[in-house]
Amino acid sequence: PFPQCPPRARAAVASLVPGRSEPWVASAARSGAMVFADVGWDETGRWDLAGLTDLAHCQAFLPNAQEAMRYTRTDCPRAAAHALAEHVPLAVVTLGAEGAYAVDSATGTAAEVPAIAVEALDPTGAGDVFVAGFVTGTLANWPLADRLAFAGLTAALSVQEFGGSLSAPGWAEIAAWWQQVRTCAGQDPAALQRYAFLQDLLPATARHWPLRRAVPTIGFRP
Ligand SMILES: Nc1ncnc2c1ncn2[C@@H]1O[C@H](COP(=O)(O)OP(=O)(O)OP(=O)(O)O)[C@@H](O)[C@H]1O
Numbered sequence: 001p002f003p004q005c006p007p008r009a010r011a012a013v014a015s016l017v018p019g020r021s022e023p024w025v026a027s028a029a030r031s032g033a034m035v036f037a038d039v040g041w042d043e044t045g046r047w048d049l050a051g052l053t054d055l056a057h058c059q060a061f062l063p064n065a066q067e068a069m070r071y072t073r074t075d076c077p078r079a080a081a082h083a084l085a086e087h088v089p090l091a092v093v094t095l096g097a098e099g100a101y102a103v104d105s106a107t108g109t110a111a112e113v114p115a116i117a118v119e120a121l122d123p124t125g126a127g128d129v130f131v132a133g134f135v136t137g138t139l140a141n142w143p144l145a146d147r148l149a150f151a152g153l154t155a156a157l158s159v160q161e162f163g164g165s166l167s168a169p170g171w172a173e174i175a176a177w178w179q180q181v182r183t184c185a186g187q188d189p190a191a192l193q194r195y196a197f198l199q200d201l202l203p204a205t206a207r208h209w210p211l212r213r214a215v216p217t218i219g220f221r222p
């Protein structure tokens, strides 16, 4: 059975379900964990933000564009992010192949980072990988735009492969990608600059892109 409260941690990710409060969320927040909230499609069709009671204990909320617009009754994902920022310290709306847009309610600042262009083979888990990348950058105290870029990069690399969490890239893959885009001709220097923060985080020598991966075979039987 799932423990009443997860072990003490600096960060936790909660999948909020409308109308259902999970006591561990408040308790983790009380013990100092930064809670990042994800959400899914509201099968009840109510899309009532007040039904996401645990959002009050969360530092960040990361819905996709459709979810964000429905919860805020807006027709623009960026407007939705601003509306959500009135309920949570940091609202991040993911925009699929367009990237992500975030609003920090403490400072009122917004940031947007476009996605990198990839051949999307399997979008499963893009949202989850994005959250994981965003948590990583937050724990490392990176600026908001760097966190969006890193989360988006990890999610974009994951949609190029089959699988959900199994397709999340590791550091070796990120290093190989960075070396590849830095050294191939014809890149837009301004676009490249957005990822320059990676330079200090990655080993000086990387393996060659693309890295060969084992394809997960679970779940592919007819
Ligand atoms: N085709 C794509 N190309 C590049 N990046 C992508 C693509 N699709 C998704 N991403 C990245 O993944 C992030 C999350 O994707 P999306 O907005 O579709 O979330 P989601 O609908 O919650 O996904 P999920 O189906 O996993 O729940 C995007 O913000 C983007 O950074």
Ligand SMILES: [Mg+2]
Residues within 6 Å of the ligand: 039, 040, 063, 064, 127, 128
């Ligand atoms: Mg999602």
